[in-house]
Amino acid sequence: MSNTSTHSNYQPSHHILSVLVQNRAGVLARVSGLFARRGYNIFSLAVAPAEDPALSRITIVVDVDSAPLEQIVKQLFKLIDVVKISELDPRRSVERELMMATIRVAAEDRGQVVELTNIFEGKILAVGVEAITVSLEGSPDKLDDFEELLRGYGIVELQRTGRVALPKLDKEARVRTHKNGKAS
Amino acid sequence: MTEQLTGAQALIRALELENVDTIFGLPGGCILPAYDPLLDSSIRHILVRHEQGAGHMAEGFAHVTGRPGVVLVTSGPAATNMVTPLCDAFMDSIPMICITGQVPTSAIGTDAFQECDTVGITRSVTKHNELIMSADDIPLVVRQAFHIATTGRPGPVLIDVPKDVLQNKMTWHWPTDEEVLASLPGYKPTTKGHPRMIKEAARLILDAKQPVLYVGGGILKARAAEVLIELAELIGTPVVTTLMARGAFPDNHPLCLGMPGMHGNATAITAMQKSDLLINLGARFDDRITGKVSTFAPGAKIIHVDIDPAEQGKVRRPDVPIVGDCRLVIEELVKTIREMLASGDTQADISDWKSRVSGWQEQFPLYYPPNEPGEALKPQFCLEKLRDLAPAGTILCSGVGQHQMWSSQYWHFNEPYTWVNSGGLGTMGFSIPAAIGAKVGCPDRTVWAVDGDGCFQMTAQELVTASVERIPIKVAVLNNSYLGMVRQWQEMFYEERYSEVYLSPELPDFVKWAEAMGCVGIRVESPEEVEPAIALANSINDRSVVIEFRVDAGEKVFPMVPAGYGNDDVLLHPNQNDRREFLR
Numbered sequence: 001m002s003n004t005s006t007h008s009n010y011q012p013s014h015h016i017l018s019v020l021v022q023n024r025a026g027v028l029a030r031v032s033g034l035f036a037r038r039g040y041n042i043f044s045l046a047v048a049p050a051e052d053p054a055l056s057r058i059t060i061v062v063d064v065d066s067a068p069l070e071q072i073v074k075q076l077f078k079l080i081d082v083v084k085i086s087e088l089d090p091r092r093s094v095e096r097e098l099m100m101a102t103i104r105v106a107a108e109d110r111g112q113v114v115e116l117t118n119i120f121e122g123k124i125l126a127v128g129v130e131a132i133t134v135s136l137e138g139s140p141d142k143l144d145d146f147e148e149l150l151r152g153y154g155i156v157e158l159q160r161t162g163r164v165a166l167p168k169l170d171k172e173a174r175v176r177t178h179k180n181g182k183a184s
Numbered sequence: 185m186t187e188q189l190t191g192a193q194a195l196i197r198a199l200e201l202e203n204v205d206t207i208f209g210l211p212g213g214c215i216l217p218a219y220d221p222l223l224d225s226s227i228r229h230i231l232v233r234h235e236q237g238a239g240h241m242a243e244g245f246a247h248v249t250g251r252p253g254v255v256l257v258t259s260g261p262a263a264t265n266m267v268t269p270l271c272d273a274f275m276d277s278i279p280m281i282c283i284t285g286q287v288p289t290s291a292i293g294t295d296a297f298q299e300c301d302t303v304g305i306t307r308s309v310t311k312h313n314e315l316i317m318s319a320d321d322i323p324l325v326v327r328q329a330f331h332i333a334t335t336g337r338p339g340p341v342l343i344d345v346p347k348d349v350l351q352n353k354m355t356w357h358w359p360t361d362e363e364v365l366a367s368l369p370g371y372k373p374t375t376k377g378h379p380r381m382i383k384e385a386a387r388l389i390l391d392a393k394q395p396v397l398y399v400g401g402g403i404l405k406a407r408a409a410e411v412l413i414e415l416a417e418l419i420g421t422p423v424v425t426t427l428m429a430r431g432a433f434p435d436n437h438p439l440c441l442g443m444p445g446m447h448g449n450a451t452a453i454t455a456m457q458k459s460d461l462l463i464n465l466g467a468r469f470d471d472r473i474t475g476k477v478s479t480f481a482p483g484a485k486i487i488h489v490d491i492d493p494a495e496q497g498k499v500r501r502p503d504v505p506i507v508g509d510c511r512l513v514i515e516e517l518v519k520t521i522r523e524m525l526a527s528g529d530t531q532a533d534i535s536d537w538k539s540r541v542s543g544w545q546e547q548f549p550l551y552y553p554p555n556e557p558g559e560a561l562k563p564q565f566c567l568e569k570l571r572d573l574a575p576a577g578t579i580l581c582s583g584v585g586q587h588q589m590w591s592s593q594y595w596h597f598n599e600p601y602t603w604v605n606s607g608g609l610g611t612m613g614f615s616i617p618a619a620i621g622a623k624v625g626c627p628d629r630t631v632w633a634v635d636g637d638g639c640f641q642m643t644a645q646e647l648v649t650a651s652v653e654r655i656p657i658k659v660a661v662l663n664n665s666y667l668g669m670v671r672q673w674q675e676m677f678y679e680e681r682y683s684e685v686y687l688s689p690e691l692p693d694f695v696k697w698a699e700a701m702g703c704v705g706i707r708v709e710s711p712e713e714v715e716p717a718i719a720l721a722n723s724i725n726d727r728s729v730v731i732e733f734r735v736d737a738g739e740k741v742f743p744m745v746p747a748g749y750g751n752d753d754v755l756l757h758p759n760q761n762d763r764r765e766f767l768r
Binding site: 021030033037071074077079080081082083084 | 304
């Protein structure tokens with residue numbers, strides 16, 4: 001599904017930080033606290049164990065200029081539990097997000113929602129008498145488009161995971177990894 | 185052989201193995217188990233009257249010894265009372281270990297008696313903190329805490345220990361250095377400067393025509409005072425020492441210009457403004473130094489040496505950033521410059537610059553009006569007398585406000601680690617407990633605390649601690665019966681509308697209060713009494729002494745760069761205003 005949408009929440013200038021942390025209690029509070037203290041709004045955040053179970057990967061999407069971002073990356077590095085930070089260039093990374101939505105729809109109109117879901121290559125998760133729950137995994141802008149179209153039917157509940165991202169493999173993967181200059 | 189200990193025994197043993205000889209603390213419910221094995225330990229415990237006092241004592245101790253100060257307190261209110269000293273230590277990069285009790289693990293989250301979210305509350309005022317959930321973890325967490333607090337950019341580390349963790353049995357194991365490092369995969373401070381950057385810095389230094397060494401507290405943390413003198417003399421460059429770096433370069437050295445910043449002297453301020461190269465060694469372009477950042481040292485290139493990468497470019501973007509330990513970087517810098525000079529390079533002629541700087545020094549010495557007969561004492565006069573009569577090696581501590589600025593201005597700090605103050609956080613009441621901690625760290629030295637009447641009333645109760653624990657310090661209270669610095673701002677920037685700054689001329693009675701706390705109390709009201717009182721105080725070494733100087737409430741600290749203004753707009757003492765054009 002190609003993206004032509006200009007969804008109001010979508011800022012092409014966003015920054016993605018992929019932060020590898022020790023998988024311990026309180027780490028997320030330390031990381032999010034740093035953003036809160038400087039008044040930066042976290043646009044989305046996803047946390048889960050990484051390839052090494054002792055570590056977790058936090059994917060943070062933040063809308064700030066590069067200059068204050070540089071400062072916050074350095075401050076993040078100062079957290080003892082932060083092991084590695086990569087700043088992913090959105091043009092050089094693959095981003096994915098999962099969305100689930102329950103839509104109120106009468107039985108006679110259900111077919112339209114099913115058709116829409118199929119066009120987007122989503123899944124039907126549950127069907128009720130007057131509602132249907134669907135899911136879609138894909139790039140965040142594809143999810144934005146799907147969400148926009150579903151709104152016409154009446155969304156009862158909607159949950160998105162926030163994006164996760166990894167660097168692209170094809171061309172030169174431009175990952176800016178801050179490996180050195182760690183801590184203090 | 186596996187040795188079984190209680191968590192409390194393991195904690196105290198771990199502290200002993202970290203070479204802790206003194207703990208500042210106050211027991212309470214949840215930390216009680218740790219106080220029992222303390223009875224059998226070689227560690228000296230100093231029982232404070234308020235936990236905040238313990239924190240500042242630990243800071244004073246760390247300031248003068250370079251070793252982390254250790255605090256042991258209970259949960260809840262004791263932990264919240266530690267927030268101020270933790271933040272103070274965090275701002276001024278003071279190594280400190282704070283151990284707090286916590287309610288038993290089964291009660292955490294139930295709003296139990298004296299429960300608070302200590303790690304949550306202190307997260308943003310510590311370099312690191314940790315809630316220990318198992319007695320087996322105690323030795324490793326203690327070792328990590330000392331490692332983190334004392335390496336890289338030093339700072340406070342808090343360890344929160346639930347009561348049952350202190351009571352539970354554990355199998356003793358003292359982790360090796362390798363185990364400690366392996367347990368901290370995300371903590372690897374950079375200490376050695378990048379050779380290419382050091383070469384670039386050397387190049388800039390040799391080419392500069394108007395260089396200034398801008399020296400901060402990092403010099404003291406890195407134990408770099410000696411090699412700094414070597415560098416300054418090698419390149420013949422004037423040195424300014426920030427409030428945190430007083431003593432890092434000797435005031436009596438011909439290259440020393442003293443303190444820059446909001447209440448710095450006109451020469452130090454102007455030399456930075458006019459410089460073409462600022463060599464920042466362990467300072468952080470604090471707003472009290474730069475004034476309005478956009479007009480700060482507009483023609484200067486910047487070399488910035490700091491062990492904390494986050495300081496690079498935080499306020500002013502450096503031309504040459506060097507992340508590393510000040511001592512190691514300066515050593516390399518000296519070596520590189522020597523090599524360049526030996527291979528035919530030459531340093532630009534800076535003699536014109538230096539004579540310009542000495543011109544400013546001649547025109548703009550610190551000034552205060554002389555004592556007039558029958559009028560109130562000048563506070564600056566008291567400080568000069570304290571300075572001149574101080575025994576060699578005296579350590580000076582101060583609170584926060586006018587008296588702090590006069591202390592920094594009028595004292596001659598000729599050796600490192602003789603100045604203890606609260607620079608970043610500006611904590612009123614810092615002085616007395618910090619002086620007690622400094623005296624514990626350096627018992628053979630005279631320790632003077634200069635305090636204001638406002639500050640004194642915040643933490644004076646720790647003089648009881650000093651008396652009971654036999655830690656004799658000397659306190660000079662400059663009593664102008666005002667919150668003097670606030671009064672100064674209201675006079676200068678709020679049309680003399682004095683709002684809530686007048687304390688009281690007669691209350692409290694400082695002499696009686698001092699006596700009630702086991703100290704000698706002396707009141708000084710006229711200039712003739714100043715020297716005899718100080719001489720008497722200096723001769724008493726078995727008790728603490730408090731001298732109350734009744735001083736002129738109208739005296740203001742000059743020079744002053746008003747908040748929000750640039751350093752070019754420095755307000756000189758009114759007596760020197762007619763010479764202003766010399767600052768061009």
